[in-house]
């Protein structure tokens with residue numbers, strides 16, 4: 607099993623959720639995060655004469671989805687296709703191994719508990 611952590615544009619969360627639901631992936635969670643990539647944030651030029659302001663951490667959403675090994679590639683690609691605009695700042699996907707999942711209500715474990 608793997609945890610897919612996808613950092614995406616906040617306005618893409620609905621598209622990503624819908625795309626995941628369309629391939630049968632429903633269990634997930636999301637968090638609002640602040641972050642930056644290789645451009646180190648953005649420089650904003652506010653009005654004529656005023657000094658440019660650097661905003662070094664931008665709001666993003668991190669979507670966390672735990673999936674089976676077999677589903678990992680498909681789920682990643684689905685997220686990427688739904689989140690992509692082609693512009694800088696589209697986000698990043700991290701894949702992290704998960705050793706165990708347990709459903710609290712039933713005690714089911716592993717793929718059964720996803």
Ligand SMILES: Nc1ncnc2c1ncn2[C@@H]1O[C@H](COP(=O)(O)OP(=O)(O)OP(=O)(O)O)[C@@H](O)[C@H]1O
Pocket residue numbers: 613639640641642643644645664666693694695696697698
């Ligand atoms: N190496 C990293 N580690 C942890 N979080 C990161 C890393 N790189 C990017 N992020 C997170 O992903 C968000 C989006 O990153 P972003 O898409 O700007 O990456 P990038 O490498 O700069 O690519 P691009 O050139 O397409 O903008 C950042 O705001 C930050 O939250």
Ligand SMILES: [Mg+2]
Pocket residue numbers: 642643644645646694695696
């Ligand atoms: Mg960037």
